[in-house]
Every structure is written in structure tokens, then in C-alpha cells.
Amino acid sequence: xxxxxxPKGTYDLLPPDSAKFLAVREAIAAPLRSSGYGYVETxxxxxxxxxxxxxxxxxxxxxxxxxxxxxxxxxxxxxxxEGTASVLRAALEGNLHKAGNLPVxxxxxxSYYRYERPQKGRYRHFSQVGAExxxxxxPALDAELIILADQAYRxxxxxxxxxxxxxxGDKECRPVYREALQGFLxxxxxxxxxxxxxxxxxxxxxxxxxxxxxxQLVGAPMLRDxxxxxxxxxxxxxxxxxTAAGVAFEDDEKLVRGLDYYTRTTFEFxxxxxxxxxxxxxxxxxxxxxxxIGGPALPSVGWALGVDRTVLALEAEGVELELPATTxxxxxxLGEEARRRLFAVVTELRKAGVATDFAFGGRGLKGxxxxxxxxxxxxxxxxxxRDLAEGNVQLKDMESGEQEAVALDAVVDTLRxxxxx
Numbered sequence: 324x325x326x327x328x329x330p331k332g333t334y335d336l337l338p339p340d341s342a343k344f345l346a347v348r349e350a351i352a353a354p355l356r357s358s359g360y361g362y363v364e365t366x367x368x369x370x371x372x373x374x375x376x377x378x379x380x381x382x383x384x385x386x387x388x389x390x391x392x393x394x395x396x397x398x399x400x401x402x403x404x405e406g407t408a409s410v411l412r413a414a415l416e417g418n419l420h421k422a423g424n425l426p427v428x429x430x431x432x433x434s435y436y437r438y439e440r441p442q443k444g445r446y447r448h449f450s451q452v453g454a455e456x457x458x459x460x461x462p463a464l465d466a467e468l469i470i471l472a473d474q475a476y477r478x479x480x481x482x483x484x485x486x487x488x489x490x491x492g493d494k495e496c497r498p499v500y501r502e503a504l505q506g507f508l509x510x511x512x513x514x515x516x517x518x519x520x521x522x523x524x525x526x527x528x529x530x531x532x533x534x535x536x537x538x539q540l541v542g543a544p545m546l547r548d549x550x551x552x553x554x555x556x557x558x559x560x561x562x563x564x565x566t567a568a569g570v571a572f573e574d575d576e577k578l579v580r581g582l583d584y585y586t587r588t589t590f591e592f593x594x595x596x597x598x599x600x601x602x603x604x605x606x607x608x609x610x611x612x613x614x615x616i617g618g619p620a621l622p623s624v625g626w627a628l629g630v631d632r633t634v635l636a637l638e639a640e641g642v643e644l645e646l647p648a649t650t651x652x653x654x655x656x657l658g659e660e661a662r663r664r665l666f667a668v669v670t671e672l673r674k675a676g677v678a679t680d681f682a683f684g685g686r687g688l689k690g691x692x693x694x695x696x697x698x699x700x701x702x703x704x705x706x707x708x709r710d711l712a713e714g715n716v717q718l719k720d721m722e723s724g725e726q727e728a729v730a731l732d733a734v735v736d737t738l739r740x741x742x743x744x
Contacts, residue, residue, distance in 0.1 A: 332447030596639030604628030
């Protein structure tokens with residue numbers, strides 16, 4: 324056993340479970356790829372100021388959970404705690420917004436890092452698939468992203484998730500609401516740190532999960548009562564477009580999300596089978612983020628869905644994914660000549676697109692057949708000196724147990740035909 328272990332709050336993805344995570348990533352990405360979203364990949368660490376400005380210094384993510392460090396050269400960097408700020412930074416740096424085709428539609432997949440108290444469904448290293456549509460203010464774009472996430476979850480077989488929806492207003496109406504909320508919050512019995520948030524971003528207080536705080540928030544001013552006519556109309560169109568697409572959602576007037584950059588549309592995907600860590604993904608519109616990080620005005624919207632949480636949701640619903648077999652054919656050579664000849668056949672099968680493995684290490688027939696069984700292969704190729712002298716190999720159907728001789732030069736075509744049939 325190794326002297327070292329994975330750091331606290333992290334995990335290793337190992338076969339066969341890792342295949343489930345890959346399938347989830349693929350299912351989430353598939354609707355995006357067919358809807359004009361191109362793949363983007365950003366560094367695992369960024370300038371710490373990118374997140375302090377974009378995500379917000381008052382958020383738990385920046386103030387408590389971010390892994391920040393100083394390099395030998397004196398640069399202040401942070402492991403990325405979320406994807407949106409990094410993707411927008413990359414799009415701006417690459418001048419994608421100047422190509423004349425807005426919105427810039429991007430999707431990404433990767434690992435993110437937050438220093439949190441580890442528990443089931445909440446890790447210090449976690450995986451997300453995300454999507455961002457940059458540079459257009461259009462309710463149809465907000466609706467598109469919500470519909471694509473719903474489509475991804477349903478393609479996996481999930482049914483017990485809910486979509487929560489709210490509007491956070493814009494720079495016209497939110498300041499009026501902010502002032503009313505601040506007045507209400509200052510009259511509550513709150514700790515010093517929470518009182519500090521009242522001045523920086525009072526909406527974050529509404530997102531406080533502590534029961535004693537939530538009890539005091541009863542009767543707090545509601546943002547819906549302060550939305551300007553433009554925000555009301557925008558939100559209503561988002562709701563109408565989602566409804567017309569047959570996607571069910573719930574209005575949640577307290578939904579804020581834990582990031583400062585959201586404006587107007589905000590949404591969350593929750594699964595009731597996950598206990599306290601019920602959020603499996605979420606997102607919203609962030610029309611001012613580009614300007615916050617030094618770019619031009621680029622109204623944008625996006626989401627991120629947790630791969631880890633989605634896998635837990637599948638387990639909670641008892642959904643078994645149909646995963647393709649990692650190995651379709653397993654080759655077992657008996658003797659040195661068979662080893663050379665069968666290895667050449669394995670190479671040809673792989674070139675022909677057939678998932679094939681080989682009994683390495685010179686094991687005997689019994690041990691090699693055990694490995695063939697464990698591999699999940701449907702067919703096993705066995706060849707000894709007599710078989711090769713006759714120009715044949717033995718092809719065994721691992722389901723029925725039937726075995727037959729097949730000409731060596733016909734093996735590839737025979738197996739391709741049977742696997743396709």
C-alpha cells in the first residue's frame with residue numbers, strides 16, 4: 324500500500340466507477356455540442372483578483388473557501404473555485420467577442436476547488452460541466468440553457484429533479500430593492516460577519532442557510548415587488564419560453580445563488596434525494612461581469628452542473644446507466660508463436676474499431692480465461708500451435724459458451740460482423 328493518500332475532501336476516480344462519471348459528462352455535453360457551443364479549456368489557477376472581482380469578496384467562496392497562494396515570482400494566484408469568470412476571461416483575452424458572431428457560445432468540463440468541510444456531495448475538489456453564452460441579452464438564450472440542462476438530465480434517466488427560477492433585477496431596479504433590504508436587515512439580531520455583508524451585498528444574507536437567520540428573514544422585502552417593468556417583461560418571457568418547451572419549473576423568490584455577479588434570470592437544479600446538498604447545478608444571467616473584470620459590456624448567461632452530484636442523484640433514483648463494454652474481444656495466446664500472431668490480430672481489430680484486450684504476462688489458459696471473464700468481453704480468441712498450423716483461431720462466445728474455429732485471415736471481418744449484428 325502507498326505511503327500517500329488522496330488529500331482530505333478529495334477523491335480518485337477509478338474503474339469501473341469512472342465510466343459512470345465519463346458517461347455523465349458526455350450526456351451533459353451532448354445537447355450543448357448540437358446547439359452551437361464550442362469547447363473551451365482554461366488553466367486550473369488564475370489571478371486571485373479575477374475571482375475577488377467577479378465572484379465577489381463578500382461570498383463564502385472568496386472569503387472562506389478559495390485556495391489562494393503566492394508564487395515564487397510573487398504572483399497572487401488561486402485555484403479556480405468556479406468556471407464562469409475563467410471562461411469569460413479567456414473569451415475576452417482571445418477576442419472571441421470581436422469575431423462578429425454574438426453570442427459566443429462555449430462549454431467546458433473540469434475540476435474546481437473549494438476549501439470546505441467535506442461531506443457526502445460536498446468535496447474540496449469536484450467536477451463540473453458548464454456552458455456560457457456571452458454577448459447577447461435575449462430571454463430565448465436564458466430559456467435555451469435551462470432547456471438544454473433539463474434535456475441532459477432527462478437523457479440520463481433522471482426524473483426527480485426540480486428547477487427553481489427567480490429574477491434578481493438589474494442595475495435600474497436592484498439598487499432600490501437593495502436599500503429597502505438593507506434597512507430591514509439592520510434591524511435584525513445578526514452576527515458581525517453577517518452584518519458586514521449587509522453593506523457589501525445584502526442579497527447574500529438571504530442565501531444564509533442557518534435556521535436562526537432564516538427565521539428572522541420572515542417578512543423581508545421581496546425582490547419581485549421591486550422589479551422594474553423591463554425586468555418583469557424579460558422574466559415573464561423566459562417563463563413562457565420554458566413552459567412552451569414543456570419544461571416544468573418552480574418560482575422561488577428567495578433564490579439568490581452564492582455568486583455576486585448574477586442579474587435578472589437565476590436558476591437552480593435541485594434533487595430531493597440528496598439530503599442537505601440538494602443542488603445538482605445552477606446558473607443565471609451575469610450582464611455586468613465583463614465590465615467587472617475590465618472588459619466591455621457583454622450581457623451573458625450560463626450554468627454549471629455538478630458531475631459528482633449528478634452521479635449521486637442517479638444512485639438516489641436507482642438509475643443504472645447503459646455503459647458500453649470497455650472490452651468486446653479478449654485474445655488468449657498459448658505459446659510464443661501464438662503470442663506474436665495473436666498480438667498482430669489484436670492490433671488489426673483495434674484499427675477496425677473493435678475494443679480488444681490481450682492476455683499479457685504469459686499466463687496459462689486457466690488464468691487467462693479468468694481475466695477474459697473479468698474483462699466483460701463478449702468474445703474470446705484462443706490460439707495454440709495446432710490452431711496456427713491449421714491457419715485458425717478458436718472463437719468462443721462468452722455468453723453461450725459455444726466455440727468454433729475461424730480462419731486467421733477472416734477473424735477481423737467475422738468479429739466486426741457479429742458485433743454489428
